[in-house]
Amino acid sequence: MNSTARIYRIASIPGDGIGREVIDAGLQVLRTVSELSNGEIAFEVTEFPWSSHYYLEHGHYVPEGGLEQLAEHDAIYFGAVGGPEVPDHVSLWGLRLAITQPFDQWANIRPVSFLPGVSSPLRKADTTELEWVVVRENSEGEYAGFGGRNLSGRGPGNEVAVQTSLHTEKGCERIIRFAFDLARTRPVTKVSSVTKSNAQQYGMVLWDEVFTRVAKDYPDVETESVLVDAMSAKFVLHPEQLSVVVASNLHADILSDLGSALAGSLGIAASANLNPDRRYPSMFEPVHGSAPDIVGQGIANPIGAVASAALMLEHLGEPAAARAVLAAIDATTGAGILPKDLGGVATTAQVTEALVSALREDQRASETEEVVALS
Incomplete structure (x- = not known):
């Protein structure tokens, strides 16, 4: 050696x-x-x-x-x-x-x-150059592990399971900044933020607010905020509009699998x-x-x-x-x-x-x- x-x-x-x-x-x-x-x-x-x-x-x-x-x-x-x-x-x-x-x-x-030579179920992939990256918050969110199962002692059908999603301002900010920094290294400088803040009015609204605040520090980067169901449709219908997609632990997990399936x-x-x-x-x-x-x-x-x-x-x-x-x-x-x-x-x-x-x-x-x- x-x-x-x-x-x-x-x-x-x-x-x-x-x-x-x-x-x-x-x-x-x-x-x-x-x-x-x-x-x-x-x-x-x-x-x-x-x-x-x-x-x-x-x-x-x-x-x-x-x-x-x-x-x-x-x-x-x-x-x-x-x-x-x-x-x-x-x-x-x-x-x-x-x-x-x-x-x-x-x-x-x-x-x-x-990849070349790999068939995609997307018709658009035949004529359009497609490539994007999903940035997944990996430490908290829906996979924080908070919650428990209780009341099983009350008999069959009475057990209660609680699964708590955790979103901290620090956790949101660091992954969002990471996504913006990554976008600056790519041909298309754009970050798409994904939440479900219309239904999840606490943690995901906090995410949206942090995204809006952080975006002000990156005036050269295009931004959009998209609900997760609409982003699922965009992956299929308008993938050419994607560059960096940043989302919570669960949402990014699902979206990245969808993206890979679309790639083959x-x-x-x-x-x-x-x-x-x-x-x-x-x-x-x-x-x-x-x-x-x-x-x-x-x-x-x-x-x-x-x-x-x-x-x-x-x-x-x-x-x-x-x-x-x-x-x-x-x-x-x-x-x-x-x-x-x-x-x-x-x-x-x-x-x-x-x-x-x-x-x-x-x-x-x-x-x-x-x-x-x-x-």
Whole structure:
């Protein structure tokens, strides 16, 4: 290893189902990035076996001291969590949210990318350049975990469940400012704020008020405030009007899934759970779930995990490597090498091999251009 290499410590948590399959693919791509960097980039990967199987064996997902171990890393690479033998709310709160919340990963970034060679159900995608990013408040809102279940002792049919949505002025402001700062880096400088403030007159009205106040500090950025039901329609009818969409935990979760489905499949959706203050490591994961119905069949789509690795490279300060990975994805899908969920027949291994080959080909092309330029 080059003594001057930039070494990144990655905590790998494959988790459940197809998580291991897609994380393995992503790590192959990262190893190729390292190999092609001429010793400038290196990854030290430590795998953590936390999963639903681990939970059933030990009674917990994250062992005592586990977060302290994760904190020693530069980034976390996460696969999926969830299995038929564990209730979904147990697995989600036991692993994913057990990391994002204490590490204050308050900004969840979910790009919506339309890939070459991938058919979209949107007719407009055939003639219009479409690409936007959903910015999700990731620390409070509808997933704050406040509430409880009571009165079951009064007999069947009398139990009451209360789920409280939490919106703080600080939480709203920091994610909204994040969205505005992101918009300034994009070709279209626009932020669309999404709420349901006509019906939710407290927390979401606070969000709207903070958005209006913060927008005054960004006079160069176009803005709009849209109710979540109207924004769902806009995703389908007028997606060309979107650039940065910022919303609460629940609304952005749903809208980002809709966006990825419109782009072709949840299998291509990437995400980053960011601690922008960098006090803790950020976590990168594909949006799709553990898909227990296709585990071991070799047909899982690795593109979402690989695109998440590109987001990780960007966060780690390697933008050129991130662009190379995204270009390899475009080259692969553009060549018609598509997994089953995108209408193709390629296996997970074949898609991964094509991504690696595309990276190598891009490197050879760059070296050829350098030789020509020197001559």
